[in-house]
Amino acid sequence: MSASLAPECNGVKERYDSCFLKWYSEKFxxxxxxxxxxxxxxxxxxxxxxxxxxxxxxxxxxxEAREDNRENDAQHLRGGCxxxxxxxxxxxxxxxxxxxx
Amino acid sequence: MVKFYSSTYDxxxxxxxxxxxxxxRYPNPYSTxxxxxxxxxxxxxxxxxxxxTVRLHLKRSKLPSAVLKLLPRSLLGASAAGDSQSYxxxxxxxxxxxxxxxxxxxxxxxxxxxxxxxxxxxRRPASPPDDQAFKSCEGAAEKHGFLEKGEAAGRTDVQSxxxxxxxxxxxxxxxxxxxxxxxxDAAAAGKAVVEEEAEQxxxxxxxxxxxxxxxxxxxxxxxxxRARRSQPNAMEGMKVVLERMREGGLVGVLEGMRRDRxxxxxxxxxxxxxxxxxxxxxxxxxxxxxHED
Numbered sequence: 379m380s381a382s383l384a385p386e387c388n389g390v391k392e393r394y395d396s397c398f399l400k401w402y403s404e405k406f407x408x409x410x411x412x413x414x415x416x417x418x419x420x421x422x423x424x425x426x427x428x429x430x431x432x433x434x435x436x437x438x439x440x441x442e443a444r445e446d447n448r449e450n451d452a453q454h455l456r457g458g459c460x461x462x463x464x465x466x467x468x469x470x471x472x473x474x475x476x477x478x479x
Numbered sequence: 480m481v482k483f484y485s486s487t488y489d490x491x492x493x494x495x496x497x498x499x500x501x502x503x504r505y506p507n508p509y510s511t512x513x514x515x516x517x518x519x520x521x522x523x524x525x526x527x528x529x530x531x532t533v534r535l536h537l538k539r540s541k542l543p544s545a546v547l548k549l550l551p552r553s554l555l556g557a558s559a560a561g562d563s564q565s566y567x568x569x570x571x572x573x574x575x576x577x578x579x580x581x582x583x584x585x586x587x588x589x590x591x592x593x594x595x596x597x598x599x600x601x602r603r604p605a606s607p608p609d610d611q612a613f614k615s616c617e618g619a620a621e622k623h624g625f626l627e628k629g630e631a632a633g634r635t636d637v638q639s640x641x642x643x644x645x646x647x648x649x650x651x652x653x654x655x656x657x658x659x660x661x662x663x664d665a666a667a668a669g670k671a672v673v674e675e676e677a678e679q680x681x682x683x684x685x686x687x688x689x690x691x692x693x694x695x696x697x698x699x700x701x702x703x704x705r706a707r708r709s710q711p712n713a714m715e716g717m718k719v720v721l722e723r724m725r726e727g728g729l730v731g732v733l734e735g736m737r738r739d740r741x742x743x744x745x746x747x748x749x750x751x752x753x754x755x756x757x758x759x760x761x762x763x764x765x766x767x768x769x770h771e772d
Contacts, residue, residue, distance in 0.1 A: 379507060379736060380505045380513075380515065380516035380736065380739075380740070380742075381514065381515045381516070381740060381743070381744070382515055382516075382517050383515035383517055383535070383537050384499075384515070384517075387517075391517065394518070395518075398518075399499075399502075399503075399758070400728060402499065402502070402530075403495075403499060403729060405573060406523070406528075406530060406573075407495040407498070407499070407575060409575055409576065411525065411528065412525055413523070413525065414521070414522075415522040419571065420518070420521060423518070424519075424520075427517055428521065432517075432771060433718060436535070439566065439587050439588070440519070440535075440568070443568055443585070443587050443590075459638065
């Protein structure tokens with residue numbers, strides 16, 4: 379299993395990952411899943427990880443990334459229209475073209 | 480400006496196996512630069528049978544020497560050799576009914592210098608015989624973990640797009656728009672202060688001879704080269720995981736991962752590791768000046 383960025387969470391992460399892989403392969407992929415059975419373990423893992431993310435300032439970084447994504451994507455599309463499609467094509471059609479790509 | 484790099488390819492494994500391999504792709508012998516992978520959120524919608532996952536990867540990276548030349552060392556926060564660590568945010572949605580997985584990865588830091596967004600779509604081929612393959616695979620899964628060679632083995636189509644955007648020198652505008660006023664706020668916003676410095680040419684002699692646009696273009700081009708070069712390794716890594724799955728099922732993959740993880744944890748000293756590093760680490764991490772294409 380992959381390591382956690384917080385070594386103190388490795389144990390709980392491993393328990394969650396094992397649960398998830400079993401659920402994913404035996405239930406989800408077969409279309410038989412009704413609930414996420416590993417949620418209780420995920421909560422424990424998240425609790426441990428949350429502290430680590432906070433102490434490393436990653437929680438702030440994640441929030442900003444979420445805010446930034448919208449702006450970022452809009453910029454990508456603007457630039458994309460000019461370079462990929464044609465400056466004369468209206469923005470809406472351009473966005474539609476780019477979402478297909 | 481913005482740069483795109485698109486490619487399509489396929490894995491000769493059925494869709495369910497490829498989605499599982501995606502979640503299990505780190506560590507693999509081609510990803511010794513990936514230090515950790517954490518799931519930060521996951522939600523399953525029983526109505527649509529869709530699973531959305533957000534993960535955070537920590538990667539050791541070496542800045543391309545071409546970027547080191549463009550940017551003064553003082554801005555980089557990296558060691559003299561350009562060694563650095565970076566967080567990558569990965570969001571994915573698996574729609575098992577439709578047979579589609581969308582995945583997107585982006586860097587969390589240095590987005591002002593270069594933002595790299597990689598979007599991938601994994602798709603079960605639409606033709607009816609593949610539905611058949613999917614069903615037989617499902618049966619085989621009980622016996623062999625997931626996969627079976629021969630006619631039951633399906634195919635998964637992949638479409639991958641990397642979008643690169645440098646906003647170097649545009650920070651002031653964004654900073655004002657984001658309502659960040661004090662240096663403390665900016666410092667809290669990660670590398671903001673550093674990025675702002677980057678737009679002040681009087682402080683940074685390097686930029687005098689460059690227009691902002693040409694500097695951005697250069698950085699995007701370097702990123703593009705890097706994306707092109709790392710893609711074969713990402714594919715090989717997935718193939719190793721898929722092969723392990725075929726040979727030994729889930730247990731086989733986990734056993735392989737355990738070995739790969741030991742290599743990452745115990746550094747670069749083992750003989751076996753060195754070999755891998757020479758074969759693949761070069762392409763992953765040597766992002767220097769030579770062209771491959």
